Amino acid sequence: MIYLDEAATTPLKRDVLAAMGPYLGPEFGNPSSHHEVGEAALRALDQARADVAARLGARTGEITFTSGGTESDNAAVKGIALAQPGGRHVVISAIEHPAVLESAAFLGRTGFEVTTLGVDHDGLVSPDDLAAALRDDTTLVSIQLANNEVGTVQPVAELAALAGARGIPFHTDAVQAAGWLDLGVSRLGVQALSISGHKIGAPKGVGVLYVQRRTPIEPLIHGGGQESGRRSGTENVAGAVGLAAALQMASGPADEVIARRDAFIARVESEVPGAVLTGHRTHRLPGSASFVFPGTSGESILLDLERRGIVSSSGSACAAGSDEPSHVLTALGYDREVAQTAVRFTFGRSTTEADLAQAADALVAIAGNVSSATTLNGR
Amino acid sequence: MNDSRPTVYLDHAATTPMVPEAIAVMTEELARTGNASSLHGSGRAARRTVEEARELIAEKLGARPSEVVFCSGGTEANNLAIKGLYWSRLAQDPACNRIVFSAVEHHALLDPVTWLAIHEGARIDTTPVGREGRIVVDALREAVESDPASVAAVTTMWANNELGTVQPVADVVAIAREHGIPVHSDAVQAAGYLPLDFGASGLDAMTVTAHKLGGPVGIGALVIGRELQPTPLLHGGGQERDLRSGTIGVPLIAAFAKALEVTVDRQAEMSARIEALRARMVDGIRRVVPDAIVNGDPEPGPQHRLPNIAHVTFPGCEGDAMLMLLDAQGIECSTGSACDAGVPQPSHVLLAMGYDDVAARGSLRFSLGHTSTEADVDALIAALSGVHERALSAAQVRSTFDGTVRSAS
Numbered sequence: 179m180i181y182l183d184e185a186a187t188t189p190l191k192r193d194v195l196a197a198m199g200p201y202l203g204p205e206f207g208n209p210s211s212h213h214e215v216g217e218a219a220l221r222a223l224d225q226a227r228a229d230v231a232a233r234l235g236a237r238t239g240e241i242t243f244t245s246g247g248t249e250s251d252n253a254a255v256k257g258i259a260l261a262q263p264g265g266r267h268v269v270i271s272a273i274e275h276p277a278v279l280e281s282a283a284f285l286g287r288t289g290f291e292v293t294t295l296g297v298d299h300d301g302l303v304s305p306d307d308l309a310a311a312l313r314d315d316t317t318l319v320s321i322q323l324a325n326n327e328v329g330t331v332q333p334v335a336e337l338a339a340l341a342g343a344r345g346i347p348f349h350t351d352a353v354q355a356a357g358w359l360d361l362g363v364s365r366l367g368v369q370a371l372s373i374s375g376h377k378i379g380a381p382k383g384v385g386v387l388y389v390q391r392r393t394p395i396e397p398l399i400h401g402g403g404q405e406s407g408r409r410s411g412t413e414n415v416a417g418a419v420g421l422a423a424a425l426q427m428a429s430g431p432a433d434e435v436i437a438r439r440d441a442f443i444a445r446v447e448s449e450v451p452g453a454v455l456t457g458h459r460t461h462r463l464p465g466s467a468s469f470v471f472p473g474t475s476g477e478s479i480l481l482d483l484e485r486r487g488i489v490s491s492s493g494s495a496c497a498a499g500s501d502e503p504s505h506v507l508t509a510l511g512y513d514r515e516v517a518q519t520a521v522r523f524t525f526g527r528s529t530t531e532a533d534l535a536q537a538a539d540a541l542v543a544i545a546g547n548v549s550s551a552t553t554l555n556g557r
Numbered sequence: 558m559n560d561s562r563p564t565v566y567l568d569h570a571a572t573t574p575m576v577p578e579a580i581a582v583m584t585e586e587l588a589r590t591g592n593a594s595s596l597h598g599s600g601r602a603a604r605r606t607v608e609e610a611r612e613l614i615a616e617k618l619g620a621r622p623s624e625v626v627f628c629s630g631g632t633e634a635n636n637l638a639i640k641g642l643y644w645s646r647l648a649q650d651p652a653c654n655r656i657v658f659s660a661v662e663h664h665a666l667l668d669p670v671t672w673l674a675i676h677e678g679a680r681i682d683t684t685p686v687g688r689e690g691r692i693v694v695d696a697l698r699e700a701v702e703s704d705p706a707s708v709a710a711v712t713t714m715w716a717n718n719e720l721g722t723v724q725p726v727a728d729v730v731a732i733a734r735e736h737g738i739p740v741h742s743d744a745v746q747a748a749g750y751l752p753l754d755f756g757a758s759g760l761d762a763m764t765v766t767a768h769k770l771g772g773p774v775g776i777g778a779l780v781i782g783r784e785l786q787p788t789p790l791l792h793g794g795g796q797e798r799d800l801r802s803g804t805i806g807v808p809l810i811a812a813f814a815k816a817l818e819v820t821v822d823r824q825a826e827m828s829a830r831i832e833a834l835r836a837r838m839v840d841g842i843r844r845v846v847p848d849a850i851v852n853g854d855p856e857p858g859p860q861h862r863l864p865n866i867a868h869v870t871f872p873g874c875e876g877d878a879m880l881m882l883l884d885a886q887g888i889e890c891s892t893g894s895a896c897d898a899g900v901p902q903p904s905h906v907l908l909a910m911g912y913d914d915v916a917a918r919g920s921l922r923f924s925l926g927h928t929s930t931e932a933d934v935d936a937l938i939a940a941l942s943g944v945h946e947r948a949l950s951a952a953q954v955r956s957t958f959d960g961t962v963r964s965a966s
Binding site: 179181186187190195198202203206207208210211212213214215216244245246247248249251252275276277280281283284374376381382383384396398399400401402403410411412413414415416417484489 | 564566568571572573574575580583584587588598599600628629630631632633635636663664665666668669671672676766768773774775776790791792793794795802803804806807808809877880881883884887889890891892
């Protein structure tokens with residue numbers, strides 16, 4: 179089996195599991211406890227926090243561990259909006275993950291106005307559109323660093339600068355970008371950033387929210403006051419250690435992955451009739467190749483691929499099973515029927531040229547069958 | 558810590574080590590890949606594992622599988638229950654803005670309830686407790702019946718985390734039921750040690766967390782009736798009945814289910830063993846420190862108190878000093894909730910029970926668990942005499958010094 183659905187979830191790295199091991203067993207302490215077992219857990223948590231902070235160029239006090247990307251997004255969008263007394267307006271893009279879209283919709287139901295910026299055919303948000311949308315009562319802008327379905331990378335530094343010039347906090351969902359792109363928060367110019375463990379080789383159930391220290395935020399989960407009061411609940415030390423380790427490992431240039439990706443895209447485009455790359459050709463994640471195959475059924479291509487040992491998906495796992503076409507593809511201007519023919523291949527640094535060649539072979543073979551069947555049916 | 562001496566861990570109420578069966582399941586599941594929402598084979602396998610775990614957890618808690626909503630732990634489950642019920646009931650009726658809760662709730666309820674009061678304008682009725690830490694049922698009845706239509710939710714913990722006192726949940730349910738008010742109970746401390754039957758309890762919602770019963774940190778559940786639709790805390794992909802979005806952690810969920818299964822199946826035998834250990838510990842403490850006071854309900858049994866917690870006041874001593882002296886000897890306990898740890902304030906639970914500041918500061922909580930042995934208890938008793946003596950003289954020196962300073966100023 180060749181697993182090409184890393185945007186849904188990644189395999190846990192063996193070294194990450196090894197790093198977590200002690201905290202599932204002998205080092206089981208509660209970091210809030212005032213004894214040696216507790217303090218050992220606290221030291222591990224502090225180290226994990228320092229490691230994550232270093233990767234983001236942030237202060238340790240700006241790193242909050244959460245239960246995952248969805249919580250980080252909810253905490254950022256709702257928390258920053260609710261902490262601004264004069265704010266009444268939130269700006270997001272049309273292709274955000276549901277965790278951001280639905281958090282904004284929740285704010286919309288509680289009296290906020292939500293502006294949803296459209297994107298171009300490649301999935302890019304226009305800086306001019308953002309500039310035009312900003313108002314004096316804008317509380318927050320939330321635009322993802324990279325898209326989960328089409329891999330498009332947004333010009334976040336440029337967008338954040340526009341908001342920053344007006345003193346408006348900018349949050350970016352970096353769940354898909356983490357492990358691939360620079361997460362330096364001052365280079366990006368963002369005041370908040372979300373990461374999820376299980377998209378970078380760490381386990382599910384842990385995430386990170388960076389919030390710049392001068393940005394007020396209202397906590398989502400109240401209680402014992404852990405995480406400097408920003409997120410209560412006994413800390414998942416094993417998860418935090420795993421996330422920090424995975425983030426350390428997912429580094430270095432991705433040039434080889436980009437070359438493999440582009441070779442795969444080129445082959446699919448030339449050998450699969452009708453295949454259309456979705457998202458931006460160059461401003462895209464190294465590990466993402468997404469297509470639509472107009473006139474076919476995306477669902478049956480996926481099943482055929484799986485029969486041939488290739489695991490991929492139509493788009494967001496979170497929307498899987500729904501008949502609704504992807505909100506991302508429709509925002510990019512694809513009509514409903516075409517959007518339903520989407521197939522996304524997402525891979526990691528350890529995915530080989532041979533893996534992708536096999537996936538391309540399978541697609542070419544399936545396309546051959548599909549077109550001959552279509553011919554036979556006289557359609 | 559002296560590495561040659563084994564640690565004596567008497568703080569299982571803060572967190573308890575994972576049972577080996579749960580570690581095995583978790584390690585196995587961590588090696589698999591699969592997003593439970595994905596449609597392909599590995600996604601379907603993950604989904605199956607999650608649903609089997611949900612069924613097992615439901616069975617062990619006397620609930621239906623559809624009533625088990627996974628979340629990141631007890632704190633999140635309590636926040637979801639109380640904020641969610643408050644918001645959803647308020648949305649139906651703007652006059653429904655009152656929360657009836659108790660004076661001894663965990664911070665994971667105290668803090669969200671306080672936040673609702675300050676930030677959202679909720680009105681709070683705090684039910685007082687008696688000397689044993691048990692709520693005064695008549696006071697709760699009075700609070701509810703003064704204006705039942707305005708009560709959005711009632712919440713009373715199943716068993717207290719500092720004293721182990723079991724609350725009269727059935728009485729609370731009976732009062733609220735009459736008026737159709739949803740009742741939530743934080744059963745985080747109870748789940749490992751007392752038999753829980755959600756269906757029979759008549760509760761509308763109940764919180765449990767894995768790491769207090771031999772499962773991993775980072776996973777818990779809100780058990781909640783199908784007909785209730787609390788406003789979610791986490792919006793997104795619509796997982797968990799749309800009540801709690803976010804990718805479900807299969808290894809965490811599977812390990813939680815295994816830990817609960819193992820714990821519940823062995824509960825009767827384990828609770829009896831732990832109750833005997835507690836008796837040995839309490840006898841020993843009284844022998845060494847005759848004026849020590851064991852707080853809470855002295856009576857054992859599921860209607861009275863948890864078998865694993867002994868909360869003890871050492872008159873004339875500072876709890877923090879004793880904690881450090883014991884820790885230096887490799888004996889780990891706490892002054893109360895780990896969740897207040899770091900904040901040197903007297904416990905709100907003890908103050909609610911009528912203790913003064915000084916007594917509240919002079920107490921320690923010893924909590925036993927599945928790994929506890931007679932040797933652990935005996936090690937505590939052996940160390941206690943010296944520790945108590947030193948803590949007592951330190952406190953005397955300090956009070957003399959304080960007196961000198963005061964008279965000099």
